[in-house]
Amino acid sequence: MNLSTTYLGLPLRNPLVASAGPLSQTVDGIRRLADGGVGAVVLYSVFEEQIRRQAELDLALEEQHADAFGEALSYFPDLPGVAGDDVPSAYLRLLEEGATVAGVPVIGSINGSTQGGWTQYARQLQDAGAAAIELNIYFVVGDLSLSGRDVEERHLDIVRSVKQAVSIPVAVKLSPYFSSVGNMCLQLADAGADGLVLFNRFLQPEIDIDAVDVEPDVVLSSQYEGRLPRTWIAALRGRVGCSLAATSGVRDADDLVRNLLAGADVVMSTSALVRNGSEYGRQLLNGLEDWMETKGFDSLDAFRGQLSVRHDDENAYQRAGYITALEKARTVYGAL
DSSP states (O other), rough: BOOOOEEEEESSSSSEEESSSSGGSSSSHHHHHTTTTTTTTEEEOOEEHHHHHHHHHHHHHHHHHHTSSGGGTTTOOOOTTOOOOOOOHHHHHHHHHHHHHHSOOEEEEEESOOOOOGGGGGHHHTTTTTTTEEEEOOOOOOOTTTOOHHHHHHHHHHHHHHHHHHHSSSEEEEEEEETTHHHHHHHHEEEEOSEEEEEEOOOOOOTTTTEEEEEEEOOOOOOGHHHHHHHHHHHHHTTTSEEEEEESSOSSHHHHHHHHHTTSSEEEESHHHHHHHHTHHHHHHHHHHHHHHHHOOBBBGTTTTTSEEEEEEHHHHHHHHHHHHHHHHHHHHHOO
16 A cells, blocks of 8 residues: 655655644654654644743844953853754754654744744754744734735745755645635735644633633544534645645544645644653544545545545535535534
């Protein structure tokens, strides 16, 4: 059975990718994910704020001793707030070591929301051995005067800036909260994105009514959440000149199959691997092979995108699906 695929121009042994998450925070964790069968590993994200903070600390150190005698240039005294092992440097070391032992492509991940000097860190990821870079653009707009077009331009500027800094592929992990998701995807591809990861999940806090406070919370994705990225992947398949990755809502091998039928080049998972362990990747792939054998498919290309949206009249297609869903609901729940 041929499970090989291509993502961001990278040949992968199979379409299952371990997305950014807690399992890739150590070299051993990266190795276990690869041993568990995945075709590639996306490292956990390093944050724009961490990169900026370290740059500020480095600058403060440099300025404090700018006039020091030359023979003392190797002397770096401790400064308040300077950790002995800064996060950006530790991340680069993890990437370099992980890429050496994994045996599969390792993709670096940067989580940011603004354009600036931090994007040059992408070049350091490339130099450390990243096969590609995933830009997790997590931007929750608090400024109500900011227009939708301004939000879009910020995303595009970040992509252009990173693409200018590196020669390796760049994927963009974006949210579904644009006025026109499809058009935004086309713009990102035109700006140079080599792939789109659909979708980022906004972490929505809960209100604690006893403490009368806002409580930050991280919840693993549910299977139902996979429907949204599949819907858009089905619509984008064959319409954008870049790779498509589905993420969120992968619980079992059936979800792997569903995303491939919609047209995904790869299917990413964190929650299923966290719940079941790194070795669960092998079980997901075995389930995919069993389904392919049952249906008579010997490769992913034989069925990938089989249920993507027809391109003759996309609006009518989506509208028909909406009406059909409502009609089905009436038969189950009664008149709505």
